[in-house]
Amino acid sequence: MELYFSDFFEVSDAVLEEYNAFNISLITDLPLFVDPFLLFNSEKTEYQQLHDQIINYLRFLQAKSQTGNTTPALLRAWYCFSEVRQNWLGFCTTGNTGCGLGMDFARALNRNLVQVFRNFGQERITQGSHIEKLTLIDSGVGRDMISDFTTNLIKDYILQYTANFAREHIDPAKKRIFAVQRAVFSYRTETWMTKRYELPLYQNDFVILTPKDILTKDETWINHSDMVRRFHEIPDAIGNAQLRDQINNYFYSMIPKEKPTKEDYARAIYETLRRFPELIDYYIRHKEDGGGQAAVSSAIKVRESDNLYIKQFGQFAYLLNSYTRFYQIAGTTKDETKQRIDFIKDVIENKGGHRFFYQDGEPIRREVDLHILFRLTWYGTPSDVSREVNDGRGPADYKISRGAFDKTLVEFKLASNTQLKRNLERQLEVYEKASDAEAGYKVIIFFSEEEFARVKKILKELKMEGDPNIILIDARKDNKPSGSRA
Numbered sequence: 262m263e264l265y266f267s268d269f270f271e272v273s274d275a276v277l278e279e280y281n282a283f284n285i286s287l288i289t290d291l292p293l294f295v296d297p298f299l300l301f302n303s304e305k306t307e308y309q310q311l312h313d314q315i316i317n318y319l320r321f322l323q324a325k326s327q328t329g330n331t332t333p334a335l336l337r338a339w340y341c342f343s344e345v346r347q348n349w350l351g352f353c354t355t356g357n358t359g360c361g362l363g364m365d366f367a368r369a370l371n372r373n374l375v376q377v378f379r380n381f382g383q384e385r386i387t388q389g390s391h392i393e394k395l396t397l398i399d400s401g402v403g404r405d406m407i408s409d410f411t412t413n414l415i416k417d418y419i420l421q422y423t424a425n426f427a428r429e430h431i432d433p434a435k436k437r438i439f440a441v442q443r444a445v446f447s448y449r450t451e452t453w454m455t456k457r458y459e460l461p462l463y464q465n466d467f468v469i470l471t472p473k474d475i476l477t478k479d480e481t482w483i484n485h486s487d488m489v490r491r492f493h494e495i496p497d498a499i500g501n502a503q504l505r506d507q508i509n510n511y512f513y514s515m516i517p518k519e520k521p522t523k524e525d526y527a528r529a530i531y532e533t534l535r536r537f538p539e540l541i542d543y544y545i546r547h548k549e550d551g552g553g554q555a556a557v558s559s560a561i562k563v564r565e566s567d568n569l570y571i572k573q574f575g576q577f578a579y580l581l582n583s584y585t586r587f588y589q590i591a592g593t594t595k596d597e598t599k600q601r602i603d604f605i606k607d608v609i610e611n612k613g614g615h616r617f618f619y620q621d622g623e624p625i626r627r628e629v630d631l632h633i634l635f636r637l638t639w640y641g642t643p644s645d646v647s648r649e650v651n652d653g654r655g656p657a658d659y660k661i662s663r664g665a666f667d668k669t670l671v672e673f674k675l676a677s678n679t680q681l682k683r684n685l686e687r688q689l690e691v692y693e694k695a696s697d698a699e700a701g702y703k704v705i706i707f708f709s710e711e712e713f714a715r716v717k718k719i720l721k722e723l724k725m726e727g728d729p730n731i732i733l734i735d736a737r738k739d740n741k742p743s744g745s746r747a
Contacts, residue, residue, distance in 0.1 A: 262582050262640065264286055264578055264637060264640055265284050265285065265286050265287065265575065266284050266285050266468065269435075269463060270430075270431050270435055271432070276430055280470075281473050282422075282470040282472060283350075283471055285348070285349040285468075285470070285471075286349060286570065286571075286637065287349060287468065288636065288639075288640055289349075289636040289637060290351050291566065291570050291633065292478060292566075292629060292633075293350045293478050293562075293563065294350055294351060294404070294405065294408035294412075294476065294478075295350075295411045295412050295415070295471065295476060296476070296482055296555070297312060297392050297393060297407065297411045298393065298483055298548070298555055299474065299475045299476075299555060299556060299559060300312040300315070300411075300475060301389060302555055302556065303474070303556075311415045311418055312389075314415070315415070316382060316390045316392070318446060319390070319392060320382045321339075321448065322340065322374060323374040323375070323378075323381055325339065326371045327374075336364060336368070337364070339451075340362070340366065340367030340371060341364065342362045342413040342443070344362075344409050345413060345416060347466060347467050347469045348412065348419070348468075348469040348471050349468070349469075351405065351409075362406055362410060366406050366410075369395075370395060373395050373398070374395075378395070378538070381394070386539065386542035386543060386545075387542050387545045388549050389549075391483055391545055392407060393407055393483035394483070394541060394545065396481075396483075396485055397484075397485050397488055397534070397544070398485075398531070398535065398538075404484060408481075416441070416443070416444055417444050417445045417456065419469055419471055420441060420444060420460065421458065422470060422472065423458075423461065423467075423468070423469050424458045424460055427460060427461050428459065431461055435462055436461060436462055437462045437467070438458070438459045438460075439458055439459075439460050439467045440455050440457050441455060441456055441467070442455050444458075473560075473563050474556070474559075474560070478562040478565075478566055482548055482555040483545055483548050488541070488544045489530055491547070492530050494547075495543050496509060496540070496543075498547065499543060507537075508537050511533055511537070512529055512530070512533045515528065515529035515532050565620065568620070569620060569630065573617045574634045574637055575637075576617060577608070577614055577617040577634060577637075578637045580608055580612065580613075581604060581605065593663075594663055594668060594669040594700075595669045595700040597644060598669045598700075598702060599702065601638060601639070602702060602732055603732075605635075605638060606732065606734045609706075609735070610734065610736075615735075615738055615741060618631075618708070618736045619738065624708035624736065626675055628674065628675055631675070632658060632659075632673060635659070635671075635673050636659075643663065644661045644662060645660075645661070645662050646659060646661050647660045647662070658670075658671055658672050658674075659672075669701065669702070671701070671703075672702070672703045673704045674705050674706075675706060675707075676705050676706065676712035676713065676715060676716045677708075677712055681719060682722070682723070685703060685723055685725065686723055700730070701730060702730050702732060703730060703731045703732070704734060705732070705733050706733075706734045707734070707735060708736050708738075709737060713735070716733060
């Protein structure tokens, strides 16, 4: 049963650990990403050089942006990048095809480098320049975009990192020489160039390994949400009392005097940052000063991700494999989906599988993590399993299909989801009509008696008790037999 890089390429976890590489899944993306601050703050010279390489490219872009002659063709050539899907990391939790960095990102970056961050690369307040600065004011540039951009700009390094590992540890029959496009940038010709590498081969494409110590989860160390939370602390770091008073006066002038809302405060922060962009530099300096914690925090997140996605979820999938029929299901997608859900329900409720839904004794209440686990259980299916399919009326969690006329949708939800009632009432029926799906199932997982009672109350109110398309899974740990096998 092959779920992870170590399975496909027959290398031990210990070998990957010694090489400092994360053991990715080749079934589904995992929600980890490269944090450029970990390059900046690292004691490794090679990482510091990578960060300098990123900043140099941004300075090149800034020089081009300042000319005002960045045509759409040049924006595509210099600012747009495809997602590096071969590293199997990111926020797309089924398959590994993301959106990449298109023209919206290009225009936002082009605009910010001229209008907001005119001193980029020449900062006096911070210790260095940071690409994350571009996420702190404009909603057009988000954390996943920064990670994709960073990964593209260090692509030659991680490709060579993977090639070195493959040369030492992977069977020649499982490798191939690939000509990778847009691998290195030539400042002489001002073009992205192709380079050849011998890399691990999977489904006619290459695979990229990523060092653990440049990965994080949830947020980059420098991020917009954190800056907004700390906004009122930032002016205090400004030594110029006159400037500090100007900032405070401007901020409070932007807030309505009567019953200001959360949106009013958010708008006032946004306008103040645009009026006084040096505030962003003071925030970044604060994060630089606390940079030692960034590596510690990210290492903990990566270790937790390894325990959850690789060890716990992998064991769950292997436990399902003990059902001789689980990965040999035939019939329509409706039949296959229902049988898989029933198998999963039985393993969780009766075979000790509930234990894989807990970390440090607490239940996993993140739907994205449960979606990843659900996707792993579709290893070996003849069906196409797509997550967050948008057929025009909003995304469904999963669409299982075989051709145009055999489709089944699945909503996989937590009982604690505050939108559960609305979801049950409207969502799946809309998806079915939009996608012409034959059937749809709503799978609800609960971790406590209170959550179970809440679900039953909602189903009763909606007159949906006994609906065969609604499947409840009991993942409580306080009502399972002590002899459960895990």
